[in-house]
Amino acid sequence: MNTLPLFRVHFVLRIVTIAIIALLFTSSCSSTPQNSDFFAGSYLDRAQTQEENGIRVTAAVPSAEESKEIFRSPLYRRKVQPVWLKIENNRDEFVSFLPVGLDPAYYTPIEAANLDLKDQKISDRRSSANRLFFKAGMGNTVPPGEQRSGFIFSQLDEGTKSFNVDVIGASGLSAFTFFIPVPGLRLDHQNVDWKNLYPPATVRDLSTDELIEQIEAQPCCVTDKKGEGSGDPINLVLIGNPEDIYYAFIRAGWDETETIYKGSSWKTITSFIGGSEYRYSPISALYVFGRGQDVAFQKARENINERNHLRLWLAPYRYEGIPVWLGQISRDIGVRFTKKTITTHKIDPDVDETREYLLENLAYAQALARIAYLGGVDAASLDQPRGNLTGDPYFTDGYRLVLWVSSQPVDIAEIEVEVWRIPPDRQSTP
Amino acid sequence: MSAGRIVFISLVLFLSACATRSYHYESTKSFPLQDRAVTQTQGHITVSASVPGEDEAQAIFGIPIYQRGIQPVWIEIQNESTNRIRFAPTSVDHDYFSPLEVAYMHRKGFSKQARSEMERRFYRSAMPRQIPAGETRSGYVFTHASPGTKSFDVEIFSANEDQTFAFFIAMPGFTPDYKSVRFDALYDHSEIRDYAASDVRTALDGLPWFSMDQSGSEAGLPVGIVIIAPGIDLLKVLLRAGWNESAKAQDVKQTANAQYLFGRVPDAVFRNQRQGNRERNKLNLWLAPVKIDGKAVWLAQLIHFIGQKTPLEQAIFGARIDPDVDDGSDYLMQNIWYSQSLERVGWLAGEGAVSVESARFDFNSLEYFSDGYRTILWLSPEPISMLETRHMDLDDPPLNR
Numbered sequence: 129m130n131t132l133p134l135f136r137v138h139f140v141l142r143i144v145t146i147a148i149i150a151l152l153f154t155s156s157c158s159s160t161p162q163n164s165d166f167f168a169g170s171y172l173d174r175a176q177t178q179e180e181n182g183i184r185v186t187a188a189v190p191s192a193e194e195s196k197e198i199f200r201s202p203l204y205r206r207k208v209q210p211v212w213l214k215i216e217n218n219r220d221e222f223v224s225f226l227p228v229g230l231d232p233a234y235y236t237p238i239e240a241a242n243l244d245l246k247d248q249k250i251s252d253r254r255s256s257a258n259r260l261f262f263k264a265g266m267g268n269t270v271p272p273g274e275q276r277s278g279f280i281f282s283q284l285d286e287g288t289k290s291f292n293v294d295v296i297g298a299s300g301l302s303a304f305t306f307f308i309p310v311p312g313l314r315l316d317h318q319n320v321d322w323k324n325l326y327p328p329a330t331v332r333d334l335s336t337d338e339l340i341e342q343i344e345a346q347p348c349c350v351t352d353k354k355g356e357g358s359g360d361p362i363n364l365v366l367i368g369n370p371e372d373i374y375y376a377f378i379r380a381g382w383d384e385t386e387t388i389y390k391g392s393s394w395k396t397i398t399s400f401i402g403g404s405e406y407r408y409s410p411i412s413a414l415y416v417f418g419r420g421q422d423v424a425f426q427k428a429r430e431n432i433n434e435r436n437h438l439r440l441w442l443a444p445y446r447y448e449g450i451p452v453w454l455g456q457i458s459r460d461i462g463v464r465f466t467k468k469t470i471t472t473h474k475i476d477p478d479v480d481e482t483r484e485y486l487l488e489n490l491a492y493a494q495a496l497a498r499i500a501y502l503g504g505v506d507a508a509s510l511d512q513p514r515g516n517l518t519g520d521p522y523f524t525d526g527y528r529l530v531l532w533v534s535s536q537p538v539d540i541a542e543i544e545v546e547v548w549r550i551p552p553d554r555q556s557t558p
Numbered sequence: 559m560s561a562g563r564i565v566f567i568s569l570v571l572f573l574s575a576c577a578t579r580s581y582h583y584e585s586t587k588s589f590p591l592q593d594r595a596v597t598q599t600q601g602h603i604t605v606s607a608s609v610p611g612e613d614e615a616q617a618i619f620g621i622p623i624y625q626r627g628i629q630p631v632w633i634e635i636q637n638e639s640t641n642r643i644r645f646a647p648t649s650v651d652h653d654y655f656s657p658l659e660v661a662y663m664h665r666k667g668f669s670k671q672a673r674s675e676m677e678r679r680f681y682r683s684a685m686p687r688q689i690p691a692g693e694t695r696s697g698y699v700f701t702h703a704s705p706g707t708k709s710f711d712v713e714i715f716s717a718n719e720d721q722t723f724a725f726f727i728a729m730p731g732f733t734p735d736y737k738s739v740r741f742d743a744l745y746d747h748s749e750i751r752d753y754a755a756s757d758v759r760t761a762l763d764g765l766p767w768f769s770m771d772q773s774g775s776e777a778g779l780p781v782g783i784v785i786i787a788p789g790i791d792l793l794k795v796l797l798r799a800g801w802n803e804s805a806k807a808q809d810v811k812q813t814a815n816a817q818y819l820f821g822r823v824p825d826a827v828f829r830n831q832r833q834g835n836r837e838r839n840k841l842n843l844w845l846a847p848v849k850i851d852g853k854a855v856w857l858a859q860l861i862h863f864i865g866q867k868t869p870l871e872q873a874i875f876g877a878r879i880d881p882d883v884d885d886g887s888d889y890l891m892q893n894i895w896y897s898q899s900l901e902r903v904g905w906l907a908g909e910g911a912v913s914v915e916s917a918r919f920d921f922n923s924l925e926y927f928s929d930g931y932r933t934i935l936w937l938s939p940e941p942i943s944m945l946e947t948r949h950m951d952l953d954d955p956p957l958n959r
Contacts, residue, residue, distance in 0.1 A: 222955055224955065226892045226896070228889065228892035228896050229892075232893075232896070236862065236864070236882060236885045237882075238864065238880050238881060239862070239864040239880050242864050242878065262882070262914065267959065268888060268959050269955045269957055296945075301944060301945055434659075459659065461656070461658070461662045461663070462662055462663075476656050476659055477658055478656060478657070478658050478681065481656050481657070481684075482656070485647075485648065488647070488648040489648065489652075492646075492648060540715065540720060553686065554684075554687070554688070
């Protein structure tokens with residue numbers, strides 16, 4: 129395969145590599161790597177354990193620094209996140225752990241060890257990285273009465289890491305879902321004092337009629353900080369406890385949001401310039417109930433300019449004893465320049481399309497128990513769109529989607545539909 | 559006026575002059591989309607689907623959307639039930655493009671009027687979600703383009719039931735490699751032996767453990783996977799599990815470096831990718847001269863590329879593979895299991911063991927090691943729950959994977 133010119137490329141690269149290694153060696157010979165101990169470290173203090181049907185699973189997720197310490201490689205920077213697992217098999221049969229259930233695009237240990245262009249052979253005894261990762265890998269088969277532990281190398285999720293551990297044997301499948309907080313991000317919802325947002329005595333429990341009346345009487349749209357202007361439509365109502373909502377969105381593939389601080393601003397700028405992904409980028413405040421959103425989620429697609437944004441505000445009322453939230457969702461389809469804010473995201477003007485996408489997204493994540501529609505937004509047509517606070521046009525049928533969010537998996541077939549209002553049909557002319 | 563200013567003004571003039579293109583498209587009626595649509599009926603619901611090729615899409619929408627990685631899928635749903643039904647575009651592509659997003663991506667160079675016309679064209683051509691009782695709706699879903707046969711589900715929800723329609727649509731202008739293989743002429747009929755399902759061990763005895771180079775003199779990589787399924791089932795299962803077909807290798811160099819088994823290059827090659835078009839896995843498949851329970855038997859090897867290299871980097875630096883080839887066999891097993899296509903699974907210990915410490919190199923200098931087990935996958939033509947997968951009574955599962 130090696131032709132002469134390629135050989136030259138290799139040769140030049142090797143010289144450059146030798147030079148760099150020499151430089152590093154002279155500048156940092158004090159930092160001799162210590163022998164790694166996978167089973168010591170504060171990430172294990174954050175480990176969680178679940179047990180079902182004779183299978184006991186313990187899981188922990190090292191942070192960026194901890195991973196670097198264990199593997200002597202900046203794995204997070206390479207978008208790889210190790211997940212440590214211990215599986216104890218108390219059944220009297222062989223069971224298999226299926227890493228594809230944890231992450232369909234997981235990295236194999238040797239792949240994770242070779243994310244740069246190093247050219248090391250596994251048979252080369254000097255290739256310590258290969259050996260280190262290979263030894264750290266998790267065995268997939270656990271014999272009866274035994275246990276296995278090790279790392280799975282998954283795609284990076286900062287904030288809260290959510291994953292499944294599927295263990296299968298002749299007597300059935302045990303599926304475990306973990307949500308493990310990973311230190312390193314400053315998240316918006318950590319700043320909210322949920323208990324004191326509303327004095328408990330002022331939070332009312334509404335009947336169905338009262339809920340419908342209350343929701344349809346809410347202003348159509350978000351405002352600016354002064355409570356002025358009319359921005360994006362408040363097109364969502366969520367009913368669920370904070371942890372249900374949180375787990376449902378994480379499971380459906382949404383990311384949490386960082387607050388604005390020096391670190392997050394820097395990450396936003398570098399990802400904007402480099403076109404890379406900063407999945408937890410701070411989101412500008414829009415106002416309902418006189419305050420900016422309590423929590424925001426986002427779902428990145430191919431780059432920073434293409435993502436869905438969702439903002440939620442806790443309302444001062446409950447339905448059937450469960451908190452009610454108002455929400456706003458938009459789909460960013462690009463960046464445009466404005467006089468007020470210099471740049472802003474261009475939203476898909478068809479905001480109902482985005483709203484219906486969310487319904488399907490949460491339904492497929494088995495996170496919805498019930499759905500309904502209510503009015504309150506005021507319709508705007510494609511030919512006479514309204515503008516949001518940055519002058520971006522949008523149109524809508526004027527309906528709000530009401531979603532009862534469940535933290536327990538609900539089969540799509542079991543989602544209940546409350547027929548409160550029926551949005552008009554959309555026609556097509558292909 | 560400085561030179562810079564002149565350049566700037568001319569640039570602005572040039573750009574604004576460009577932004578005057580008008581927007582034209584052709585009516586769908588001039589394309590045989592409906593004629594070649596694949597139609598399926600379940601109960602009172604009939605779904606037809608068709609996928610325009612690159613040139614057709616350009617004509618239908620007036621812009622080259624394939625060049626941005628967007629592939630339109632035309633769908634028509636006839637609802638003859640007494641319930642309103644809902645179609646989920648996310649079932650076709652969970653990350654589909656919204657119609658106005660596609661229009662916005664292509665706005666450059668068009669006049670204001672033309673952009674507005676383009677938006678309306680895309681908005682109105684989208685497949686609606688709601689189909690009232692007794693009515694028919696049709697339109698497009700804008701999906702991520704994939705090479706070869708387009709595989710997708712159309713899922714429909716109503717108050718009473720959920721229905722899934724699985725589609726496999728051949729694309730004009732793409733010929734997958736296996737189309738040029740004459741499978742019935744690969745072996746003499748007298749050469750093929752048919753074994754009972756209980757005789758898997760005997761059936762596989764004597765089949766090669768390694769592929770070879772073109773000359774048949776040097777060993778290639780282990781062939782650690784056996785798949786039991788008729789060709790058409792295998793194709794559908796792989797497409798459903800997210801694999802893409804390959805076009806026939808044209809390049810002489812490619813053929814020269816290929817893995818050979820039974821004296822020939824793979825009968826079919828499938829690939830799957832990581833995000834960002836980085837090649838991840840390549841699956842080489844050869845039809846074997848045995849049958850089990852009347853079903854075709856395929857020998858396979860999964861090559862997992864590592865080093866996150868793009869095809870260009872691979873061409874310059876050469877490919878690197880994960881030397882732990884058993885990981886590849888395990889991945890394929892899970893991949894098929896999770897796509898609900900694995901009826902039975904089993905393992906056979908064998909001759910191919912190569913330890914990590916004494917990892918070997920194949921004729922392409924690709925390094926590998928293996929525990930020497932063969933993973934046997936018996937596919938189900940219909941989706942089967944993960945819990946219904948049975949273990950074949952062969953050897954104990956390999957313990958070091």
